[in-house]
Structure formats: C-alpha cells, structure tokens
Amino acid sequence: MSIPTVNPTPTSITAAFDLPKPPGVSWRVRSQQVVDYEVSMTRGLLSTSNSTFAHACGADGKRRTRCLVVVDDAVEQLYGERLRAYFSAWRIAHNWRVVPGDENTKQLDTALGLVDDMSSMGILRRAEKIVAIGGGVVLDVVGMTASLYRRGIPYIRVPTTLIGQVDAGIGVKTGINHGQHKNRLGTYCAPETALIDPEFLRTVDxxxxxxxxxxxxxxxxxxxxxxxxxxxxxxxxxxxxxxxxxxxxxxxxxxxxxxxxxxxxEPNLWEKVLExxxxxxxxxxxxxxxxxxxxxxxxxxxxxxxxxxxxxxxxxxxxxxxxxxxxxxxxxxxxxxxxxxxxxxxxxxxxxxxxxxxxxxxxxxxxxxxxxxxxxxxxxxxxxxxxxxxxxxxxxxxxxxxxxxxxxx
Ligand SMILES: NC(=O)c1ccc[n+]([C@@H]2O[C@H](COP(=O)([O-])OP(=O)(O)OC[C@H]3O[C@@H](n4cnc5c(N)ncnc54)[C@H](O)[C@@H]3O)[C@@H](O)[C@H]2O)c1
Ligand SMILES: [Zn+2]
Structure with missing residues (x-):
C-alpha cells in the first residue's frame, strides 16, 4: 500500500493539475471607482428653514439621526450656537469636537484623536456622517481621518474660509503635515458633498x-x-x-x-497626470x-x-x-x-x-x-x-x- 505524500513537491502538483510552471501565471484585477459629489453654493445654510445641510447629514427632521461634527474653534465661537440650534431643529444628535484652526492641528495626533471619537461614538460605517466645518486645516485633517477610518467613511465639508471655499473644500485631497513638509501624508478622498455659504466669510479677518x-x-x-x-x-x-x-x-x-x-x-482627480x-x-x-x-x-x-x-x-x-x-x-x-x-x-x-x-x-x-x-x-x-x-x-x-x-x- 502506498503512503500518501503529505507535502507534495511543486513538480508533483504541476504534474497532477497541469499548471504552468512558475513564473508564468498572473491575475489582473481591474475596477473603476466612480467619483460623484456635489459642490453647492448656498445662502442661509444655518437657517433652520433651509433643509440643504440637514439632508446632506442624512436627516429628514422626523427620524433621529446622528453625526460627528468636527468644528474649527473660531467657527465654534462665532457660529456654535446657531449650528447647535440647527442640528437640534433637524433632530440630528451630534457628537461635537472642536479643533483649533491652526496649521499645528494638521498632524497625526489630531487624526488619531478623531479616530478615538468615532470609535467611542460607534459611528455607523455608511449611514452616519462626519461633518467638517471650518477652514482648510480642519477640512484636510478630517478628510484624511474619514478616508482612513475603517478604510473610508462618508464625510461632508462645510468650508468657512475663503481658501476653504475656493480650494481646500472643493477637491478630493486631504492631508497632514510632517516635519517641515506640508501635506507629507494624505489621501484622495471625495466628500459626499461640499456646502459653501459665503455668509461665513463675513467674520474672516x-x-x-x-x-x-x-x-x-x-x-x-x-x-x-x-x-x-x-x-x-x-x-x-x-x-x-x-x-x-x-x-x-x-x-x-x-x-x-x-x-x-x-x-x-475633474479630469485628473487622482493626479495621474502630474502636469x-x-x-x-x-x-x-x-x-x-x-x-x-x-x-x-x-x-x-x-x-x-x-x-x-x-x-x-x-x-x-x-x-x-x-x-x-x-x-x-x-x-x-x-x-x-x-x-x-x-x-x-x-x-x-x-x-x-x-x-x-x-x-x-x-x-x-x-x-x-x-x-x-x-x-x-x-x-x-x-x-x-x-x-x-x-x-x-x-x-x-x-x-x-x-x-x-x-x-x-
Ligand atoms: N486639500 C486641498 O486641496 C487644499 C487646498 C488648499 C489649501 N489647503 C490647506 O488649507 C489650509 C489653509 O486653509 P485656511 O486658509 O482656511 O486656514 P485655516 O484653516 O487655518 O483657517 C484660518 C483661520 O480662520 C479661522 N476661521 C475659520 N473660519 C472662520 C470664519 N468663518 N470666521 C472667522 N475665522 C474663521 C480659523 O480658526 C483659523 O484661525 C492649509 O493647511 C493648506 O495646506 C488644502
Ligand atoms: Zn494651495
């Protein structure tokens, strides 16, 4: 009686299944990701009668919804009360995180702090959103964290500075600084939507x-x-x-x-073309x-x-x-x-x-x-x-x- 071979040699497998000898076998995986997001310029974003922001957060005013709001400290001071009133009016329960709108905020520690916020809140992976409200700094660090958390969860951008409204808030790039280098770490991750209300610019210095x-x-x-x-x-x-x-x-x-x-x-979102x-x-x-x-x-x-x-x-x-x-x-x-x-x-x-x-x-x-x-x-x-x-x-x-x-x- 022959004893079965426990570890057959590659030659015996090839012989048994007629596989090509390595190297010589490869698989190509090809997939495409559709990027589809809206940038809207809208007035009166924080007026409770305006549903734009609430709908972006997945709220309809009847069901209770949740989101994590990450807000720039200056915006918190100037608009915090109105923001909270808006969320309450639309029955959006919010976990609230204030971060300084300062270049020093764009670092890994901030991103990790936000990860902890998401974990302890137990944010749902698709239905609940992260809402970034602030200048380019807040948008960049929140965008990067959203793109990393569980390999990517939806987020909304509400840019409140001029750079935010014409640049940082409307593309797909996220980032943090490292050493003396700007944006040394970052990702490409489109927001679900970007809502631009020029009214925020009234208080920008x-x-x-x-x-x-x-x-x-x-x-x-x-x-x-x-x-x-x-x-x-x-x-x-x-x-x-x-x-x-x-x-x-x-x-x-x-x-x-x-x-x-x-x-x-738009034609070069992932920067395949470097010109x-x-x-x-x-x-x-x-x-x-x-x-x-x-x-x-x-x-x-x-x-x-x-x-x-x-x-x-x-x-x-x-x-x-x-x-x-x-x-x-x-x-x-x-x-x-x-x-x-x-x-x-x-x-x-x-x-x-x-x-x-x-x-x-x-x-x-x-x-x-x-x-x-x-x-x-x-x-x-x-x-x-x-x-x-x-x-x-x-x-x-x-x-x-x-x-x-x-x-x-
Ligand atoms: N991702 C991108 O494509 C992209 C593009 C351009 C710039 N950026 C990044 O954006 C950052 C610069 O953005 P920024 O100029 O908005 O700076 P910022 O985020 O530091 O904001 C500037 C200051 O304005 C305050 N502020 C925010 N909104 C306000 C308001 N409505 N009223 C009063 N004060 C307000 C902030 O607290 C801060 O003190 C840089 O880190 C840059 O690298 C990113
Ligand atoms: Zn720039």
Whole structure:
C-alpha cells in the first residue's frame, strides 16, 4: 500500500493539475471607482428653514439621526450656537469636537484623536456622517481621518474660509503635515458633498481673505483672463463684507474661481497626470511655507512662489513686461507679499528638487504663457531662479530696505 505524500513537491502538483510552471501565471484585477459629489453654493445654510445641510447629514427632521461634527474653534465661537440650534431643529444628535484652526492641528495626533471619537461614538460605517466645518486645516485633517477610518467613511465639508471655499473644500485631497513638509501624508478622498455659504466669510479677518485671494489670483493667471480683469478692477473693494454679500463682483469672483478649479480637477482627480496647472505657485511654497518664522499662511507662501513664477515667465519671454507688471501689481494690491527672506536662491533650489520628486522625476513646472493660460517647463536653472528672485525683490514695494533684497543677491 502506498503512503500518501503529505507535502507534495511543486513538480508533483504541476504534474497532477497541469499548471504552468512558475513564473508564468498572473491575475489582473481591474475596477473603476466612480467619483460623484456635489459642490453647492448656498445662502442661509444655518437657517433652520433651509433643509440643504440637514439632508446632506442624512436627516429628514422626523427620524433621529446622528453625526460627528468636527468644528474649527473660531467657527465654534462665532457660529456654535446657531449650528447647535440647527442640528437640534433637524433632530440630528451630534457628537461635537472642536479643533483649533491652526496649521499645528494638521498632524497625526489630531487624526488619531478623531479616530478615538468615532470609535467611542460607534459611528455607523455608511449611514452616519462626519461633518467638517471650518477652514482648510480642519477640512484636510478630517478628510484624511474619514478616508482612513475603517478604510473610508462618508464625510461632508462645510468650508468657512475663503481658501476653504475656493480650494481646500472643493477637491478630493486631504492631508497632514510632517516635519517641515506640508501635506507629507494624505489621501484622495471625495466628500459626499461640499456646502459653501459665503455668509461665513463675513467674520474672516482681512489677512485670511487676502490669503484666499492668492488662490483666486492663481486661477486667473493660469486659466481665466476675464477673472483677472475683474480682480484688477475690483481688488480695492474686495473685503469680507462684499464677498459675504455675494454682490455682482463678489459672487462672480467666487463662482468663477470654484468653477475654474473644478474644471481643472475633474479630469485628473487622482493626479495621474502630474502636469497640473493648479500647481502654479505650489512648486517652492510647500517646502518653504513652514520654514518662515513666524510661519507664512498658505496663500502668502503661494503668492511669493507665484511672484517668482511671474519673473521666470517674464525672463523667458512667456509673459510680456506689461503683463508681469500687472500680475505683481495685483498681488500687491491684494495685500499679498511678493518676497520673503526664507525664499533664498539656495532654498528655492532645494525646494525645486523636492518638487521634482513629488512630480515623479521632472520639474513639470507650470508657468503663465500670457495671462490666462499655462505651459509646463522642465529646465529651470539655478541662474534663472537667482535672476527671478532679484527681479521680484526690486518690484516688491514692501521689500525696500529689507533683507529681502540682500537675500536675492
Ligand atoms: N486639500 C486641498 O486641496 C487644499 C487646498 C488648499 C489649501 N489647503 C490647506 O488649507 C489650509 C489653509 O486653509 P485656511 O486658509 O482656511 O486656514 P485655516 O484653516 O487655518 O483657517 C484660518 C483661520 O480662520 C479661522 N476661521 C475659520 N473660519 C472662520 C470664519 N468663518 N470666521 C472667522 N475665522 C474663521 C480659523 O480658526 C483659523 O484661525 C492649509 O493647511 C493648506 O495646506 C488644502
Ligand atoms: Zn494651495
């Protein structure tokens, strides 16, 4: 009687089942994920008679529902009472977490704290939502946590700053910082919906309005010359009130910026194509934003980066002298810096090297080719960076007598 083989050799299995010899067998799995979310601009979001927000939270006012609300500390102070009244009116039981709207919040510890909140609340994986209400910081960290918790649960974004409403709140990127690097960790995770109420902008301070204007000017420079003209004509009157009132200019500026951003993002949500016009002003700034002391706001760092890009394009003949001047004048008029001591030639080179890694081995640097359109270049040299810095330093009215001129030399 033959004894069965306990551990048959690969040869005997192959012989018995006629399998191809390894290597030589593989499986391909192909699947597609449909991304479908709505960005709506709506007024009176916190009015109890407005059902938009409640429906986004899955509430109908009859059944009791639950959600985890993560709210920016400034928003809590200014709108907390109205928010709670709204949730109560719509029978939404809410677990409430307040986090500081501060760049230091964008770190792993905050994300882990939110994970604990979700666990202890026992949030249902699909039916109950996380609601992020605040500026880009809160939206980024909540989005990342939502994308990680049980490998992804639905969340809603309610951006309350200008950057949030035209940028951070409407795409699919989430992130936290690590070391001195912005957004070193992050995911792509679309919210279920993004609800934009310009009314929140009424309480945003001037510096943070200017911060958001940097991203709006970016959109104008890379794809919308009409938006640029509108900004040029109205920049002096843009303030929290005009934006919140959503009058003809304010409404047009907000909606053109949002539409332009979504138009750029939609065909390339997962950034398969690394030539992204919306990365304009985001080549050097991610490495340098957190190095400044005191730190620059995101839009301020983007503005300094954009000013260098304007100079690079002007020096290459991609932008006329007059258009370069218009671009820098608009940024200055929007109260944005064009220079900063931390943007030295050496650091710009290092930042560009890091951008090359981020962009998979090439510079893929967007520059303006005339106002309202972008081209990508891969051959920016250290000499060009030096020349660009010097060009901008001599045009920044605020830089006179400062160490900025010195650092550009
Ligand atoms: N995910 C993305 O695609 C994306 C895009 C752009 C920017 N971002 C990120 O967004 C962050 C910047 O966002 P931000 O400029 O909104 O900064 P922020 O979130 O720090 O908010 C700015 C300040 O405004 C306060 N605030 C929020 N809403 C307010 C209101 N209605 N009234 C008064 N004060 C209010 C906050 O408490 C904070 O002090 C950066 O971390 C940046 O990296 C992400
Ligand atoms: Zn940005």
């Amino acid at each position: 001037r510096r943070h309005i200017n911060n958001g204007l940097a991203e709006i000017i970016k959109m104008a420079l890379i794809k919308d010359s009409q938006l640029f003209d509108l900004l040029e004509a109205t920049v002096a009157s843009i303030d929290p009130e005009t934006l919140a009132d959503c009058g003809p200019a304010g409404g047009e500026i907000l909606s053109r910026s949002i539409a332009g951003m979504l138009d750029e993002l 992204r016009a919306v990365d304009y002003g985001h080549t050097f700034s991610p490495s340098l934003e957190l190095r400044a002391d005191p730190p620059l706001l995101h839009g301020e760092a983007v503005a300094v980066d954009m000013a260098i890009c304007v100079a690079l394009a002007r020096n290459r003949g991609l932008l006329s002298e007059q258009d370069a001047d218009r671009a820098l004048t608009l940024m200055n008029a929007a109260g944005l810096p064009l220079t900063h001591p931390v943007f030295t030639a050496e650091l710009l080179e290092r930042a560009l090297e890091d951008a090359v890694k981020h962009r998979d081995g090439y510079q893929r640097m967007p520059l303006t080719a005339g106002i309202g359109s972008a081209v990508f270049v891969n051959d920016i040299t250290a000499d060009e960076l030096r020349a660009a810095l010097s060009f901008v330093a001599h045009r920044d009215h605020r830089a006179a007598d400062s160490d900025v001129l010195e650092s550009a030399r």
